[in-house]
Amino acid sequence: MNAELSRRALLAGGGAAAAVLAAGPVGARIPPSSLQPLIGPGYRPTDADELGMWQQMQRVEEEVAGSNLLVKDEGLNRYLQGLIGKVGGPAARDMRIYLARIPDFNAVMFPTGFSVIFTGLLLRMRDEAQLAGVIAHESSHFLLKHQIRQWRDTKRRTDVLSFATMLGGMAGGAAGIYTGDLAQLAQLGTILTLLRYNRQLEAEADALGIKLIAGTGYDPLSMSETWGQLIGEVELSARVRRKRPDRGYSIFSTHPAPRERMIDLRQSAAELKVPGRSYDRGRERYLQAIGGIRPTLFDDQVKLNDAGATRYIVETLAKDGWNGQLRFTEGESLRLQNADALQDRAALSYAAAVAYPDAPADAWRWHGIFLMKAGRRDEGRAALQRYLALAPSAPDAPFVRQMLVS
């Protein structure tokens, strides 16, 4: 280890240093122009170790494809498949994409070219350009053969992990052996922890990914925005709970050094942007594609009662304009925090939500309940009647009807 390297490693920050050292160049941004995909259309492995990996992965994919955690919405799945077909580079036609009902900010690419996107990711993306950036990043892991390269690298360096153990773990994960912390992720969690790349490979995937989206006409700045949103969310979530951000949890455990990557991506975007060319954000297209499940995405998030994260998501999406759904979600989050001081604010959010034409029926129910609790019974009854008119067969309609007569 030379002095220059160790100083830089220290700057790169404590725990990550060891891995970073082993991974080669440290802290240096990879210019997008320096990277080319390593595989073309219809790629099939020929080396024995990679063939073994593919064989195992086919079993994992079968498990994933049959999981009842997948979102079945046909139109949405077609849309995602179309998107990976657009930004997936030379192997675009070979890649598969699965959408899993998991309310976390994550996505993952498997060595054989299939990707699992979490619904929590769709909730957080402001437009198609941001989602395309994530998908292009994941595709780049496949295009650059990162899984097998990382495996060979690990083996050369340490020989601690045997290939069989690693694959056994992945297959076991798919078959349902649960390990530890990632309660929300269940089986997929096990697989995810094994698909963790070192920082060098993540930087490569960023560089190729941003080149792919800029090449297809998406605003390349969207990728650094996504990282900014992720960091902001984790920080606000921790601040609301009065603690330091937990870097070991969720996406940071599989995607290290977010801040450096955000800065590098911003620089790469500036490099790639051609003056005078107009870049697409695809916001309308995106909102239309996820429209069918969007209320569910908000619901899945808000019910986790992670107040800081929900507030960050709502306020980030509201940069494109407030609407009834966002105000309603804000109210839900405030209500679930259950502090006296916040109940009044929750009531205000519900009142604001119902003023929008897109207010969900549920906003009328809570607006009504909060009015009743505040002693404004007539207004409360009117709001609850509106709720019943909008959702006459709601599961709680019997209870609400009783509230109206009592």
Added chain:
Amino acid sequence: MNKRMLLALSAASLALSGCTGGGIGGFGLYSLVRPGRTVKVGNGALTVVTPREWNRTSRNGFTDIRYVEDWTLNGPYLDGISFISALPDNRRIIRQEYKADRQVPKFRSVMTPPEIAALIESLYRVEGGTVDWRTLNLAPRPFLGTNGFQLDFEHLDSDELWRKGRAVGAVIDGRLYMMLYDAARSHYYAAALPDFEAMVASARLRR
């Protein structure tokens, strides 16, 4: 609510590797509840009579709260009843790290049944690894001689099993009394529902 019951949902696959349900703690966890006798549950403010033998989960002062007690018939992966007796204002139905990112809301005396229903939903989502939740019904129902509520729900958990449940409860003198039944949707829910209903009918306040 006992964390073990909920962890059972999110860690159900442990069962595959030879660990018996509810045995996560590793020692004498259950005691038998005899049928036909009046049994105190939770902190003792509530009594029920069970029509057949159930297994009472032993409690641990570090991880459980004294207002809540859990029973099971076939093990916590398959079925269970939680009794919540006289839970006071501003308390949770499960013990949680106070800085946890994701928190089960506290019970408040002023809560309406829709708010209590939302609290139950968050309990399963936050601590049980539930990814899909469906409220089937929320309706008034007399309980312990007062105006209570009944919530029916089903949920898909991260072990990919659908479970179904029913909560019957009421707020009396600012405290929450509730019986929460939850079981695998196929077979087990229907199998022990009559037991649960008999226990609800037998439930009395003990002052």
